[in-house]
Amino acid sequence: MSFLTASRFPLMRGQRFMLVGLCVTLCLCWCAPNVQGQVTDAQEVSALLAVRDRLKDPYKNLNWTRKFDPCAANWTGVKCYWNASDGYLHVEELRLLRLNLSGELAPELGLLTHMRILDFLWNNITGSIPKEIGKITALFHLLLSGNQISGPLPDELGFLPNLNKFQLDLNMISGPIPKSFANLASVQHFHMNNNRFTGQIPPEIGTLPLLKHVLLDNNQLSGYLPPELALMPNLTILQLDNNNFAGTGIPDSYANITKLVKLSLRNCSLQGTIPDLSSLRRLLYLDLSVNRLTGKIMTNRLSQNITTIILSHNELNGSIPSNFSALPRLQKLALNNNLLSGSVPSDIWENVLFTSESKLDINLEHNLLSDISGTLNVPSNVTLKLSGNPVCTSANQRNIAPFCGGSNGGEDIPDESLEKPALLSCPSQICPIQGNFEYIPTLPDQCRCAAPFGVGVRLRSPSIYQFPPYLDLFKDFILSGISLYHYQVHVDSIEWESGPRLRMFLLFFPDYNKSTVFDASEVQAIANVFARFTIPGSDVFGPYDLLNFTAKGPYSNFLLPSINNGGGGLSKGALVGIVLGSISCAGVILACLLLFLQKRRQQTNSKYSVKDKSFPKVSMKVEGVKAFDFEDLEMATNNFRTQIGQGGYGKVYKGTTTDGAVVAIKRAQQGSLQGDKEFYTEIEMLSRLHHRNLVSLVGYCDEKDEQMLVYEFMPNGSLHDLLTAKYTAPLNLETRLHIALGASRGILYLHTEADPPIIHRDIKANNILLDSKWTAKVSDFGISRLAPVSDAIGDTAAHISTNVKGTPGYVDPEYFLTHKLTEKSDVYSLGIVFLELVTGMQPIAHGRNIVREVNTACQSGMMFSIIDRTMGPFPEDIVKKFMTLALRCSMDETKDRPSMLEVVRELENISSMLNPSISTSPSPPTSSLYGDRTTSYGTMDLLPRTGTDLVSGVIPTINPR
Template identity: 45%
Template sequence: MACLPFLGILMSSRTRGSLFLVTFCCLLLHVTGSRTDPLEVNALQEIKRSLIDPMRNLSNWEKGDPCTSNWTGIICFRRSHEDGHFHVQELQLMRLNLSGELAPEVGQLLYLEILDVMWNNLTGRIPFEIGRISSLKLLLLNGNKFTGSLPPELGNLQKLNRLQVDENNITGSVPSSFGNLRSIKHLHFNNNTISGEIPVELSTLPRLAHLILDNNNLTGTLLPELARLPNLTILQLDNNNFEGSEIPEAYGNFPRLVKLSLRNCRLQGSIPDFSRIKNLSYLDLSWNNLTGTLPESKLSDNMTTIELSHNHLTGSIPQSFSELGSLQLLSLENNNLSGSVPTEIWQNKSFENSKLQVDLRNNNFSDATGNLITPDNVTLYLRGNPICKSPSIPFDKQFLKNVCGKKKQTPINSNTPCSNMSCPFENVQVSPGICLCKAPLSIDYRLKSPSFFFFTPHIENQFIEYITTSLKLETHQVTIDRLIDDNRLRPRLYLKLVPKEEIKFSKTEVIRIRNWFTSWSFSGNDFFGPYELLDFPLQGPYADLITKKSVISTAGWVMIVAGSTVTATVISVTATLLFIKKRHEKSHTLTKKRFSRTISREIEGVKKFSFVELSDATNGFDRSTLIGKGSYGKVYKGILQNKTEVAIKRGEETSMQSEKEFLNEIDLLSRLHHRNLVSLIGYSSENGEQMLVYEYMPNGNVRDWLSANAMETLSFSRRSHVALGSAKGILYLHNEANPPVIHRDIKTSNILLDCKLRAKVADFGLSRLAPAFGDGDGEHAHVSTVVRGTPGYLDPEYFMTQKLTVKSDVYSFGVVLLELLTGMHPFFEGTHIIREVRMANECGTVVSVVDSRMGQCSPNKVKKLAELALWCCEDRPETRPSMSKVVKELEGICQSVREPDMFSEKTKLLCTKTSSSSSPVPSPLSLLPGSDLDSGFFHPVKPR
């Protein structure tokens, strides 16, 4: 008989015998062989045991069969294998608030094609056992907290197409075995701490299209052999340290290269001739030490971006630059270029569907080849050139202000919202002036390495056509709800997909669209480059799919039908055994339910410690373990059972955070991943106490290092790098965190230093989520809130109006920069640090207020740091820089100031002790942070 019709009859009956027979049908797959391979079932169970799942997204992994019971995140092959078992084809666990470690048993899923655990909080090492899954095509581990090095065993994955481990804490070098990945197209390792040289073996990969290694610690020389890669379209190595290396002449011979980005790599030498690369669209060699003149040969007609600023280039601008019809950005600022400004770059050209920015600031241009008046869509910057003071150039006042004044800010693109008409779902603007009541699908999407600078309306139309063509939708069905492109390096788009005729998409269509994004099935597009899927939330009428059961497992019913026919003999043999098993499962389920009520009260994404565990870690909170005290409470050094050193912030009854602030800090920290932010390990809220458990930071906070009583101090070089690390952490909060965050209490005592004096921003108890349009250089939205923060660091605009913006953090950070520069407190001797430094700077005596303990430092670097700090401290928020600009300026200051490699004997000892006392393999609890303290946090920097 068929099981599915039989089930319908049985479920309508209330008799005990019918219930018995219903349970029988669950056993049919046991006896027909149509069940998941037992080895894979065991592997999945081990994976679940090693994960922390506070929202119980994987609760249905506790019963039934993975392939026939719709286990969340499991997609199986539609047909059983020749061995009679079903096998797991995809493991899709993106953004499920999971923490813990990825169990090595994942290597037992030998038929797996997609492993996706993106955007969780997973820690520990990447299991080398993954290298056994010979069928794997997509390995997506980005957006977690994985530590350790890249396993060389991954080089065994001959079918692997995409390897993404970006935005983790990966160290070590790139294994040479990765040269065996013969099918690989995408290697994305950016935003880690990978060191060593790029292995020459990568130059043999025949299909490699994207090599993205920016924001690491790579060293050595640029490999000329990379130019042999026949299909490479993107080479992005920004923010590494190839000091002394030149750009190989062979880089002018890439056969298919579209984007070459080598920003801030400490390169030297001249610029090669790139005219032979016919598809080159994007060239960024800024913030290096390049010399010589600009090549005269004409670049590709596809060129949109030429970024060569902050080098030592000489000579004039080649006439060939005037022939680039697709150019959006020509940035040559801060070089030694001279001659005439070639106005032909923008004259006699149509910019109806485009923009052009020509930035020539701080060079030696003395005249122009024609009229300097530019069209509306062209922006020209000339400040810092002799031409701005030339009496022969007829400037009017407004033109002088626009061209020779400060750089204007560019607003963020965004659609005009629809009117507030009555609609049970959402009024979606499908075209200008036309809004429809629909239930759209929302997609959080980021372009990882585009080959353009401005996201103009013309490019927006191209992008929508690209998306709709791949998804087989019509152009009016895709809208860009919001675009955040503050630094224009990785624009973030919030897409909305609108049903064509119906009010909402059908379940089948949702499944199809989601699978299209998660399987990276879009056709390749060199102009838009690779993308990141940040989130695919299912909201409103799609909320019933939030567990992803229907979305993720469509094969279950097919498999049930396939195994539905059995003989009566099988029924009689197995029925009794099933009844006993069912009773046992029922009892087990009741136990699980009782346990789940306890779990539901825990905070998602972090470990909950018992009071006893933390008491044991501190020897009963003994005075000998006390390492600091602040307005919130005392901080103790603890050692957990796994030998991990932690800092435990224990709130005092009279000064504890409100419950809202306590939960706010936990919630925020559990979702933030950056090497310059402190990491929360866990918390405890038993016995009426509030305790937070952080990573132990043996070198305390910056304020203590600046104290006049400190036993040791920081050099100018070290202070510059501390400033840069802190700025990168704040930039992540503003631009990369999802959702963005305003810290609201940036100060030197909230910047902690690890054993190597690397800076991490701490204390998120006062933080607020940034407003939807609060990013970028345009008009800054605000949050109206009661003024909180620390006197001396408070943004005056925020203090007067209670309007909080991301620029409030910029102001506070400016005060931090002034403290680093002078060693003074914000308030001293009846005045404020900003006033003192500003007066000294205006008088040209800024060196007189510099902290003399820093030793020798370049007056030019000191002046640049002072000017940057004062820029951040402008009274009006709109005149302050964004954090992305602050980071760029600090990178320039640090570029010629080497980060010290040597530490004092005390600091060496701290690093040795910390590393030796930790467990050999990092656990989910091995990376945690400090806290806000008014006075000394940790002993090493306090006076004896």
């Protein structure tokens, strides 16, 4: 229609309105018959009715009736989409979660060939799984957990080409696991625990390329552990507890499952020795208890991030290895009920990174331990159990009675809860009595109330033993799939269950700055994220169960379907379909009109072309920034086969332009997090910013529904790549300071020399790129904002009031709480980068915040214990000054942070102390510089616990968040 109403079209206004009216009238007349009657595919209607006939619905939760169309009238749990090619609505999802349904699954489910999600979670379905489900080639999730399904698995299920999640746990399914499952090339999740499977685990499944989670615990499997499981390149969780692999051992090949995060083989009747697992650098959780394993405990180094080691109830001998004292994340060490002898180590907890929430549970009961090595000084957050050892009866050992009390046997399930936040003394009636309103517990310093939406979940296979230290990381994990702020999600309760699995209840609160109640679309969006399992995976928390939704008060009808008495309302999908149908009809008529008017249009508008639409909507044409054609970039990247990275915006490719320039091309994916606004902001910002420490924009492409940005190529990648061991050589202090100084100079340019000044808003290690000479260049200006001017007096930084954007772990806490963005927000983010450079830690990892960890270490006089040990030898005074600067930049309050000018000057001073030439040509990382990559620290002075003297290098005190 825009062609008819455009000002350049040579028709009078009245003529245009007549043409528009004619088109609409003809379209409605053409399409009106198609609106009458059913819009769902007839075969699928019949299939749903057959499904309904096989189900029992004692609580009348299903509104399925022959009187109304399934998709158009919103049948309970029936989610549809419009297929323009055949003109029908098709069932895409059958979501019948926890509706107290019984009966059996109908074979007619196989006729729903467009269905992607089949969800009967937590009902009372009996009978067997129909083999006809194997015909649903579009099926992505098969969710049947928590029913009473029995019988064997049909072989036909092994031929579902798109199946991603196989969720059948907590049923009574028997028989072997079909060998046909080796054909499930797209499957990532085998969640089939707590059934009655028998026989051998098929070795053939070792060929599955994408399988990540194998949860087959609590079955009746036998035979041997297939060594072929080690061939799966993406296996992260192998949980086979409580099966019977009698007389067999753990294959040595399991030490080659490099992505393995959790290995749990409790009570599997295993024999032999424990393989050398030192190559499993991502391993977080190891449980080999209640077997008949012999030999000594591994003495090779385990993963530095391991949280749980449970080797109890075996026949292990020898002494307790000293390497257990080098595991900073350890939460649980259970070696009880073995044949261990020698001394009880008094230093297991020496290097553990304790926080106020973390604890360490050590169980050494019922061994042959005879004495204590050193002085037994057990911290209050360590639980040590020694009963049943000779050391508890030795007259030579004193002060160990508190550790010699008995304990109960059985499965070791953590007993913990979350401490409720202490609210202010708020008026008792500030929240409405009706409507399910309550105080927002994540705002303890404010009396704010809103109506929460509840979600019950269960972590199926977490790789931790204690949850409270990981609360913040868990919120990051949940919010990675939901566009909410941290304060809007509250973990209301947790309960460890057998497995161990972690059941929890989450409350989601509306943004109190906008409303005290979610609208229906917001509730549906949250529900869909959980029901469709779209939250990205997590090594720490593993896969999750969706248990229920709690939609009380204003939300009581938001998740329920509705049918009008007058014949049923049309769903959004149906309305979209009708609109699309009408548009198609209009297109036919418009085509005739346009043919008639084409000649005149070409004469009067020859200067307009389709390609004009491909040009970006920026307000200027800047020399040096080229508008590339799609074909140019397609050729430069060999048809986009040269991917070198990926992020939330899309994929990044290396390319060579026709003039021989090597470039990096960032290609937006459809529905990316950035979109038009960030795309044009990036072009606008970089087109007028020129500094050796800012990445250069070469050009862009905006055509054929494609948005691409073309940058200078940075051969050494990002700082994040460098710090996460993508480079084999260590990174010396000189190069780290050079990178820090380069990034700081780039940000200083933005704050003081750009016209007008700019706040970057997303400073992080991923956005600091490194050229061939290790020069740091700041990149990614998609969410940058123009900086405000100072106030009238000039000594107080002005701010911008804006929604919080940025990356968790790098976001200025004051900006997060007040929504007031200042230049000091960039200083805070840069301070986090500095802490990464000096410690090698990530901003948020395994529930620990880098600022809090560093501050705790510094205040306890243990600063050098957290320095990145791959740095090589370094002068202590220089590292101390760099750490001091990093912590000053990371202060909670804006007023306590230095300006960017102060940061640059201090870094120049520190660099000149190390090497006067560092600012121009640092030494690149090379393995020859550092030998075995170990650092000899010698004797170190403990740092004072308070102070703010930047020059002397005294570490400032920071309030832990």
